[in-house]
Amino acid sequence: MFKKMPGDEAQHLVSTTPDTAVVFRPAVVRTPAFVTLVIFAWRFLAGLVRLLWRHPIASAVVAVPCVVAWLYGWRMSLVLIAAAVTVLALWCSVHRPSFLRLVGWRLLAFWRFVWVYRRHWQAVMVVSGLGRHLRGRDYLPHLVRVRCTSWADVVTVKMLHGQAVKDWADRIDHLAHGFEARSCRVSIARAGRLVLVFPRHDPLVTPLPAMPIPDEVSVGPVMVGAREDGSPWLLNVHGTHVLVAGATGAGKGSVIWSTIRGLLPAVRVGLVQIWALDPKRMELSFGRTLFGDRYAATPEQCADLLDAAVAVMQERADRFAGQQRSHTPTVEDPFVLVVVDEVAFLTAYQSDRALKQRISAALASLTTQGRAVGVGVMAALQDPRKDVLTIRNLFPDKIALRLDESEQVDMVLGDGARDRGALADHISPIPQQGAGVGYVRLEASPDPIRVRAAYVSDADIRAMAEAVAA
Structure with missing residues (x-):
């Protein structure tokens, strides 16, 4: 019923000589030389077309002088090469970006490819x-x-x-x-x-100075630094929550103050309110006049301020129910950004258990219900373990600055982030090289983006406070 293939007969062969193995050699089908030549010719033409299509500039650089030398001699080819080099050098000196975009990077890509x-x-x-x-x-x-x-x-x-x-x-x-x-x-x-x-x-090895205060009034996204590809790093804080994790000296203050700096024009006109929780009493206290009476330092004050933010959120939810599904900042209903520095002290290391539960419940309410009514949370911490911050997954946008352990990268940015290249545990501990450098994972994309936040000095913060006070 089935066609007997070569080799099936081997199982029926019996050797009459002991210690002699039966050797079976399968049938060999010889390919005609014409077919082999056609296959090689097809592969050569396909590779040539592919090379011309993917690397037109590099192919022209090699092919054109060869064709000119074959038609008109090698002297004419040298003249052509010299003229082309002169034109390209002038182009590069006059307008370097267009030269790199159209010629330079393509030639480099061909060289790196080969x-x-x-x-x-x-x-x-x-x-x-x-x-x-x-x-x-x-x-x-x-x-x-x-x-x-x-x-x-x-x-x-x-x-x-x-x-x-x-x-x-x-x-x-x-x-x-x-x-x-x-x-x-x-x-x-x-x-x-x-x-x-x-x-x-590494284009981010040099520290960035503070970003200029925007001229236009906007609630975001705000420019807080630069991305690795040279484009500005725009951080969205309206309509989301942001978690910033990093070891001591990693640059969490750079992210926080660059965000506040970008929102400063909106703060002046009353479209944004910054509510600051500063249990460390060091980072946010420099700009205390920016926050007015919405500044808390002791755990009791932090709990009261969080309860006030929850009350604002619930009052807006009652008014917006059935009327609107998203928040538009106005003077009457401004965007409220709750900035919490060292949130782990309030949620895990606080000795008063009742106060700790009260703070954790308020933060959970804000991160689950605050986005739609214009109440956002930006929290910073050093230890990203789940038992330190149980609501870690309620922050859609996450920033991992320098971390101590490789496992902490996935704790902050999600499973598999380090395998995709978010090496936050390899960031240099030297402040000049690594402060403010980190990886961002946005809600819309699982791929981490390497960024660096601009450094906002004490003088910049005092100038910001004086500008708002004026």
Whole structure:
């Protein structure tokens, strides 16, 4: 009923000589030379078209001088090369950004594709365990594209069938060292394809001065620093809650004061109110005049201020019920931002159990019901463990500054954040290099973003307080 395949007869063979194994050699089907030549020609043409499509600038740099030399001689080719170099040098000196965008980064991408990634691709894939060797063949993920930016190489990869993102996220250290980069980050481009980001240098190594106070009145998003790609870091505080976690000296004050600085024009006209809880009595006390009577330092005062914020929230909820589903800041109903510095002292390390439960209940009410009525919470803490802050998951937007342990990264940013490249435990403890540097995970995206908050000095804070008082 079934066709007998070559080799099925081997089980019926009997050797009459002891100690002599039956050797079976399968039938070999020889491929005609014409078919082999057609296959190689097709692969060559497909690779050539792919090269021209993905790297047109680099291909033209190599092909045009060769064609000119073949048609008109090598002297004309040298003249053409000299003229092209002169024009490109003038272009680069006159308008460097357009030169880099249209020519520079593309040439660098081609060089990195050939000399770094294609050259070491097979070795890195096999040694790291991302490639497979089956039945004498190497199955490797496909290197699709390399794109260069001002600070990193963006590599697009097509995974093997059956691979998962976690297989790559677990090997970011292998990939980084294999391609001579400081780190590696993994994100999903689409089904079956990944984007690997290999930084070439750190654009956030230099501290940022305080951001200028905005001219326009707005409740956000506010500019609090810069992202790794050079774009401004805009933090949204209206309609969300923000958790800032970091060790001592990590720069939590930079995030808090940069946020307040960005909201200052709205505070002046009465569209925003900052309610400050400062149990440490050190960080927020510099700008106490900014908060007026909405400043609390002792645990009892903090509990009373939180209860007042809950009362405002509930009163607005009663008025807004059936009328509106989102909050628009007005002078009558301003956006209320409750800033809590060292929230762990109030929720975990407070000796008065009744007071601790009262504070935890108020914070839980604000983080679960305050967004729709214009009451937001920005909380900062050092220890992100669940028993320290039980409402940790009620903060949609999270910021992880320098942390002491690798496990704390996932506690703050969510499971798998460190595997995707959020190495908050590797941030430098030197203030000039690492203060204010962190990773942000927004509610709309699971991929961490590396940022640095601007440093707001004591003189800047005093100037802000004097400007509001005036």
